Amino acid sequence: MQESKFKRAIVLIDEYNQKDPNQVTVDGNIYPKELLYSQRMTTTLLGFETNPSEALQIAARAQHICRWQIPRKDYPMTRVGYLKWRETLKKMHAELTADILNTVGYEKEFIKRVSFLINKKQIKKDEESQTLEDVICLVFLEYYLGDFAVKHDDDKVIDILRKTWKKMSKKGHEAALNIKYSDKELKLVKAALESQ
Incomplete structure (x- = not known):
């Protein structure tokens, strides 16, 4: 049986986050920082929302995808610098996730919806x-x-x-x-x- 688009998308998001060079230790286990964050997002979403849509689940999992690639220190340590950094990150997260969703065969409208959610619109x-x-x-x-x-x-x-x-x-x-x-x-x- 062919793996669903949804499962393939989650696997690919996790593969990206697995590459995070920053590591954290929890209960004696070492995790790539953003992989652990993405898993916590999924666990919290599923505990908070009874029946979340696929788009919402993917947006939650990909919220910090490859976040380490754009470090905070690359932007001025001011409120304006912080906001610029956050906007740049959201754009990168949405674009990377869109590429993944396109690769596994999601429709354009679905991809647009996930991007909308990652960008935290409205x-x-x-x-x-x-x-x-x-x-x-x-x-x-x-x-x-x-x-x-x-x-x-x-x-x-x-x-x-x-x-x-x-x-x-x-x-x-x-x-x-x-x-x-x-x-x-x-x-x-x-x-x-x-x-x-």
Whole structure:
């Protein structure tokens, strides 16, 4: 039996992310950083959304595809530099994913939809774009907040948490409040919500 287009697309996305030279160790196992991130995106999406579309699942898996190829340090360390870096990344992620989807035989309209989602268009207006944004925020809160909080002062972390909360839907907020935080993380989350 021929493997589905969807499964082939996921395999190819993972093959790209497998090449990430940056590695992280979790529970004694070493992972390419963006491969682990993409797997966490999929796991979180499937736990958050009952029946996500193929387009949404692919967009979640490819959210950071080959992210290491465009380092943050290549852009000015300013707000404008950060935003420019993020826009360049989104474009690259969408183009790479479009190439993969074209290779496995998806139709143009489907590919356009995935690109639309990866570019996070019309958050708050498009239901799937909002779901993807919720999942991105939930993955950050569950897996990356602790490390981020160690590297930055509390005021900056609280500010980021406030901004994160604003991007999320009511359903996203409910899921975020069910995450098991460390004592420090919970303190920071509460401080951010109290100052909303």
